[in-house]
Amino acid sequence: MSPARYLDRHQADLVTFLQKLIRLRTVNPPGENYGEITTLLAATLRDLGLQVRRLPVPRALQKKTQPELLDYPRHNVIGFWDTGAKKTIHFNAHYDVVPVSGKWRHGSPFNPVVENGWIYGRGTADMKGAIASIVFALKALRATGIKPGFNVEVSFTADEETDSTLGTGWVTSHGKLRADYAVVGEGGEGDGVCCGHNGVVWLNVRVHGRAAHGSTPEAGINALEKMSALVLALNGYKQRLAQRTFISPDGRRMHPTINLGGVFASGEGGKVNTVPAAASFSIDRRVLPIESVPDAERELRAFLRAAAKKIPQCRITIEKISDNFSCYTAPTHPLFGAMRASVARVRRRPAKFIVSTGFNDMHFFASVLKIPTIGHGPSGIDYHAVNERARLKDLTDSAKIYADLLMTFKG
Numbered sequence: 001m002s003p004a005r006y007l008d009r010h011q012a013d014l015v016t017f018l019q020k021l022i023r024l025r026t027v028n029p030p031g032e033n034y035g036e037i038t039t040l041l042a043a044t045l046r047d048l049g050l051q052v053r054r055l056p057v058p059r060a061l062q063k064k065t066q067p068e069l070l071d072y073p074r075h076n077v078i079g080f081w082d083t084g085a086k087k088t089i090h091f092n093a094h095y096d097v098v099p100v101s102g103k104w105r106h107g108s109p110f111n112p113v114v115e116n117g118w119i120y121g122r123g124t125a126d127m128k129g130a131i132a133s134i135v136f137a138l139k140a141l142r143a144t145g146i147k148p149g150f151n152v153e154v155s156f157t158a159d160e161e162t163d164s165t166l167g168t169g170w171v172t173s174h175g176k177l178r179a180d181y182a183v184v185g186e187g188g189e190g191d192g193v194c195c196g197h198n199g200v201v202w203l204n205v206r207v208h209g210r211a212a213h214g215s216t217p218e219a220g221i222n223a224l225e226k227m228s229a230l231v232l233a234l235n236g237y238k239q240r241l242a243q244r245t246f247i248s249p250d251g252r253r254m255h256p257t258i259n260l261g262g263v264f265a266s267g268e269g270g271k272v273n274t275v276p277a278a279a280s281f282s283i284d285r286r287v288l289p290i291e292s293v294p295d296a297e298r299e300l301r302a303f304l305r306a307a308a309k310k311i312p313q314c315r316i317t318i319e320k321i322s323d324n325f326s327c328y329t330a331p332t333h334p335l336f337g338a339m340r341a342s343v344a345r346v347r348r349r350p351a352k353f354i355v356s357t358g359f360n361d362m363h364f365f366a367s368v369l370k371i372p373t374i375g376h377g378p379s380g381i382d383y384h385a386v387n388e389r390a391r392l393k394d395l396t397d398s399a400k401i402y403a404d405l406l407m408t409f410k411g
């Protein structure tokens, strides 16, 4: 039997496994049930004959990076299938999911229900579905006695939905990985093979004014007015950014963007008859795959400082909320061609190289480990939203694609 045939016959088992994963509410923040799910994933990989390390993130490190979450320890799982080959291909997926709200079609988002070929539940699309596809690709190869021409390394990681520092970030820096190539199970879906993604810089700008009685506004410094002037000045910067272009391999023209004031606020104790003493707004700067995130941050901070200087009595402080790196690898390495061929074979239509406007964990492999890295996995609907769901056929197809890649990629 071929692995593809095996996967067609075992779709129900894949779904049962995915349901088990969904029922474990690994909501992040704060990062619940990480111990339980990594225990399950480690046992699953062990049953497949992999050498498994279930790695707790050192408490001291967590204390440094997320002291408020010490009641929620972080774990990552790494599996290794030693086929005796020289080189290793790595598959990565994160197991944490975003918090839930709203009214779901089937009641609880953690009670996964199958309906008309779709499975509903938090994490079905992002991205426990990909975990199931990876596990079942390996199962199919094992069951049909096919040994890939590579060692296969797998990581199932924490915290992607926050900042990945103690998840894939920690695994790629401390996990002693043997990866020569990486496939991250998201970023590309359908006919899209992802070879890079945008980055982000999130800043918060605080404008400091001086309070005064509303009847004598000239005695104060109105933080809202200063903030407004600063926001207007950022229009020029937006236009400057719009002139930078990156053309993705599928011909899409992309520009860096900024979104202002996703969060904005006044200071404490605002009153209609008081000159506002403080105002703040957030900036979401999207960084092109070929731009550097630290450079983008430096440039943005410099622009803000210079713009504030030109506004009389405008004093600001800039805080970083977080950032996430961009990455891009030109799809010239044979891994990319092999993946494109596997996607086309399984999905029976031509595949193309794309870059993702969102970000994921690819950059840790592409930019930190500097290895050829692809993003591809099952698609879904309503990511991070009510009624998140994945198509069963797509989960099986992704498993077939991973198995096909392992059988056909020659390095």
Ligand SMILES: [Zn+2]
Pocket (backbone or CB within 6 Å): 094, 126, 127, 160, 186, 360
């Ligand atoms: Zn995700």
